[in-house]
Amino acid sequence: MNDVVDKNIQLENNNKQLFNICLRTSSLKNPGSIKTYQSIGGYEQIKRILKNNIDPQQLIDEIKISGLRGRGGAGFPTGVKWSFMPRDYDGTKYIVCNSDEGEPGTFKDRDIIRYNPHQLIEGMIIGAYIMNAQVGFNYIHGEIWEEYVSFEKAIEDARKAGFLGNNILGSGFDFELHAVHGYGAYICGEETALIESIEGKKGQPRYKPPFPATYGIYGKPTNVNNTETYASIPWIIEHGGQEFMNHGVPNSGGTKIFSVSGHVEKPGNYEIQLGMPFRQLLAEAGGVWKNRRLKAVIPGGPSTPVVPANIIMDATLDYDGLAQIGSSVGAGSMIVMDESTCMVQALRRLSYFFYEESCGQCTPCREGTGWVYRIVDRIFKGQATLADLDLLTDVSKKISGRTICALGDAAATPVLSFIKHFRSEFENFIKHGKSLN
Amino acid sequence: MNLKLKKLIDKELKKYPSDKKQSAVIAALAIMQNDRGWLSKEDISEVALYLDMPEIAVLEVATFYNMFDLKSVGKYKLSICTNISCMLRQADHIVNHLKEKLQIDFNEVTKDGKFCLKESECMGACGGAPLLTVNNQKMHENLNIDKVDQLLKELK
Ligand SMILES: Cc1cc2nc3c(=O)[nH]c(=O)nc-3n(C[C@H](O)[C@H](O)[C@H](O)COP(=O)(O)O)c2cc1C
Ligand code: SF4
Numbered sequence: 001m002n003d004v005v006d007k008n009i010q011l012e013n014n015n016k017q018l019f020n021i022c023l024r025t026s027s028l029k030n031p032g033s034i035k036t037y038q039s040i041g042g043y044e045q046i047k048r049i050l051k052n053n054i055d056p057q058q059l060i061d062e063i064k065i066s067g068l069r070g071r072g073g074a075g076f077p078t079g080v081k082w083s084f085m086p087r088d089y090d091g092t093k094y095i096v097c098n099s100d101e102g103e104p105g106t107f108k109d110r111d112i113i114r115y116n117p118h119q120l121i122e123g124m125i126i127g128a129y130i131m132n133a134q135v136g137f138n139y140i141h142g143e144i145w146e147e148y149v150s151f152e153k154a155i156e157d158a159r160k161a162g163f164l165g166n167n168i169l170g171s172g173f174d175f176e177l178h179a180v181h182g183y184g185a186y187i188c189g190e191e192t193a194l195i196e197s198i199e200g201k202k203g204q205p206r207y208k209p210p211f212p213a214t215y216g217i218y219g220k221p222t223n224v225n226n227t228e229t230y231a232s233i234p235w236i237i238e239h240g241g242q243e244f245m246n247h248g249v250p251n252s253g254g255t256k257i258f259s260v261s262g263h264v265e266k267p268g269n270y271e272i273q274l275g276m277p278f279r280q281l282l283a284e285a286g287g288v289w290k291n292r293r294l295k296a297v298i299p300g301g302p303s304t305p306v307v308p309a310n311i312i313m314d315a316t317l318d319y320d321g322l323a324q325i326g327s328s329v330g331a332g333s334m335i336v337m338d339e340s341t342c343m344v345q346a347l348r349r350l351s352y353f354f355y356e357e358s359c360g361q362c363t364p365c366r367e368g369t370g371w372v373y374r375i376v377d378r379i380f381k382g383q384a385t386l387a388d389l390d391l392l393t394d395v396s397k398k399i400s401g402r403t404i405c406a407l408g409d410a411a412a413t414p415v416l417s418f419i420k421h422f423r424s425e426f427e428n429f430i431k432h433g434k435s436l437n
Numbered sequence: 438m439n440l441k442l443k444k445l446i447d448k449e450l451k452k453y454p455s456d457k458k459q460s461a462v463i464a465a466l467a468i469m470q471n472d473r474g475w476l477s478k479e480d481i482s483e484v485a486l487y488l489d490m491p492e493i494a495v496l497e498v499a500t501f502y503n504m505f506d507l508k509s510v511g512k513y514k515l516s517i518c519t520n521i522s523c524m525l526r527q528a529d530h531i532v533n534h535l536k537e538k539l540q541i542d543f544n545e546v547t548k549d550g551k552f553c554l555k556e557s558e559c560m561g562a563c564g565g566a567p568l569l570t571v572n573n574q575k576m577h578e579n580l581n582i583d584k585v586d587q588l589l590k591e592l593k
Contacts, residue, residue: 092454104520104559137452142467142504143516143560145574178452183463184503186558200459201494202501218457261522261563268564302521333563335521349521353558 016276018284019247021255022108022231023271026115032150034157037118043163045237046125050171056087056130063233065241067253071108072098072189072226073303073331074406075319084213085131085223093133094222097124097230098194099140102186103301103410104353105333108257109227111269113140113147116231117154121177123230125163126237128175131223135176138227139194142183151179186357190405191224193359204359205405226331228257248274252318256332260285263292263338274318281317282336292338296421300330302350303410305417326417342435343422347414348376354411365408368399372415379426382433389426393419438483442472446487458488462498466505467573475506503558504573510553511546513592516570519556522563531567531580532556538589551592 025031025040037043049059064079085093097120099109112120124136140148155177158164166174180198187193188203195217197203216222232254236244245253252274258281261267265286272281278297288294294309299317305327307315315325322328337346355369375392378384396412403409419426428436438446449464465488469480476499485492499505506514515535519528532554536542539552546553562568565578577588 101561102559105522105563106559107561107563110561141561142502142573143557143570144562144576145570146576180452181464181467182502183467183505184558185501197463198460199457200462200488200490200498202497218454259564261566262525267522267526267566335525337525341525346521346524349519349524353520356558 016273016280018270019255019273020271021235021244021247022112022119022228022257023115023269024235025119026111031115032117032154034118034154034161037116037122041238042118042234043122043161045234046122046129046163047169049126049129049237050169050173053171056132059126059130059237062241063236066232066236066244067241067248067251068229068232068236068244069252069319070226071228071232071256071331073103073301075329078225078229081213081225082127082130082223084211085133086213086221087132089132089221092135092218092220093131094217094220095124095127095131095133095136096191096194096198096217096222096224097136097138097227098189098191098224099138099227100182100186100189100194101227101331102141102143102182102189103303103331103333104350105261105298105301105335106259106331107261108259108269108332110141110144110147111257112227112231113144113151117151118158119234120227120231121154121158121163123233124177125168125175126233127223127225127230129173133223134174136178137198137217138177138179139188139198140179140181142181145181148179148181155179185359186353187359187405187407190407193405194224195222202359204361205407207404249316249318249320251320252329256317256329258317258332258334260334260336262336263289263341264336265289272317275321276317278312278315278317281334285336288336288338290338292340294336295339295341296337296343298333298335298337298414299327301333301335302353302414303406304328304330305413306421307417308421340437342429342437343418343425344376344380344429344435347418348373348380350414351376351411354407358407358411362403362408364399364402365411368395368408369411371395372399372411376415379430382429384430386427386430388430389419389423438469438487442468443487459490459494462488462490462495463502466495466499470505471572471574474512475509509546509550510555512551514553514555514572516555516557516560516573518558518560518566518568520559520563522559523566523568526566528567530582531569531585534582534585538586552589 068078069075101109188197192206193203212222257271297312351373355373358369360366396415399408400412446465449461453460485495567580568578
């Protein structure tokens with residue numbers, strides 16, 4: 001009883017809205033142009049910082065107050081991460097923007113690059129100033145080629161306007177930014193694989209420690225952040241950390257883009273104030289398509305556990321809200337599945353993805369992901385026995401925590417969560433040799 | 438490798454320290470593939486020579502990254518995503534239609550050498566599912582059967 005009352009109060013007090021910070025130019029004419037960005041006060045923050053020689057520590061403190069957490073999936077506090085970079089290191093330091101989004105259901109960074117590239121660039125310049133880095137790279141997913149080309153142009157425009165290069169705006173501060181592209185390897189989104197890729201190698205993750213802040217590109221101190229993380233920075237510096245924090249809820253400051261795909265009427269990117277109830281976002285996305293009923297949602301991309309409809313319906317979208325229901329924000333890649341979805345088929349496709357994309361360095365991941373895929377495939381083809389379900393769980397648990405990078409854990413997550421919540425559907429499929437959906 | 442290609446690769450090399458030419462290998466291979474359609478053994482050797490890299494290191498990269506093709510893919514490579522968001526939006530209908538119409542399976546080239554069909558992983562554009570790319574560069578989103586037929590007509 002008390003639970004119900006509490007929930008109602010929580011929903012009543014909740015007045016979260018869609019609110020564009022990273023996508024704030026998207027409704028304007030020529031959203032991606034430098035002119036449009038400057039018309040809303042773009043590049044004023046870096047000008048102010050350079051003119052007044054603002055103490056980097058003061059800026060880091062502001063970012064800490066904002067509560068901004070890494071938007072690439074792990075949710076690590078950005079202000080804290082930036083303070084790890086050795087400021088007094090003698091020699092080149094690098095910052096990298098990770099636009100390699102390739103986790104199924106993730107497509108937010110593409111829209112930042114398309115519609116608001118200059119806010120990202122300004123965020124990177126501010127980051128470079130704070131961490132005292134001289135060179136930056138934006139590593140862009142190879143499949144979104146048109147965005148790679150348009151970002152190269154945005155860099156050129158920023159350089160012509162005097163925001164990149166040597167002695168920026170006469171301040172004595174130098175920062176050069178380059179766009180680079182991947183070519184079809186999901187693993188390069190992992191930050192140390194990305195660094196290997198920038199060095200011109202296969203994208204195989206490195207052992208950590210040493211972390212990139214001490215040993216990154218060419219062995220130099222390097223910081224990697226997600227596109228959305230960087231794009232949030234100019235707004236935070238302009239409005240103050242507290243204002244950003246206020247848009248979200250405690251422990252989940254600010255806004256976050258949710259990329260909603262799958263069975264909704266209006267798939268797309270929705271930048272929400274963190275803490276918004278799930279049902280509100282679902283309504284914004286037009287609801288479940290074809291007037292069907294909701295079956296399940298993967299809230300933050302396949303590396304976050306799937307949640308059945310009845311549980312997610314009462315959840316709020318923020319780091320704690322999703323943790324409470326056993327899932328997480330991840331990259332905000334929300335995959336919506338209606339009542340017609342066959343969970344065996346869905347898991348089969350996800351398992352194939354991790355098998356295909358494993359870089360092959362660690363035996364548990366290389367062999368385990370193949371095993372997992374073959375077992376789910378066997379179920380899907382009506383050739384499995386009930387014992388296979390336990391085998392599947394067992395193999396997945398043996399991948400988790402025994403690998404160099406988090407792809408291994410990510411591969412186990414869908415398996416364990418699908419079976420946890422939809423075990424009877426898997427059992428029925430095995431017993432009848434087909435979907436009963 | 439002609440002068441035009443060398444110029445394009447040189448532009449990429451400028452992004453890196455002069456003693457780190459290897460960093461430009463993905464870009465260089467992409468530039469070569471764009472020009473030739475696919476990467477032959479000779480192309481790999483040329484890139485290795487130009488970037489002062491062992492051939493095997495270039496080959497490693499060419500085989501690791503999925504968008505490189507080490508065999509002919511016809512004039513137009515259609516890479517269609519079948520991952521979960523596209524699957525939920527019935528990419529299988531598009532795939533079946535393409536296979537039937539072109540009379541090929543994944544990884545095959547049509548008899549006239551015009552089309553090749555590839556199954557691809559997530560392209561990071563799932564809001565526009567189902568979708569495909571042509572020759573790695575041009576994306577077509579929100580596909581349906583009519584749009585696919587139209588596209589095939591346009592690709593001369
Ligand atoms: C397999 C794998 C894939 C990843 N892909 C991405 C990605 O596409 N984009 C991204 O920003 N982070 C990705 N990450 C997380 C990065 O390693 C890194 O934590 C992140 O870029 C840090 O930025 P943030 O602190 O701003 O989130 C991935 C991690 C793993 C293990
Ligand atoms: S966990 Fe998998 S993807 Fe990550 S390093 Fe090991 S084999 Fe490679």
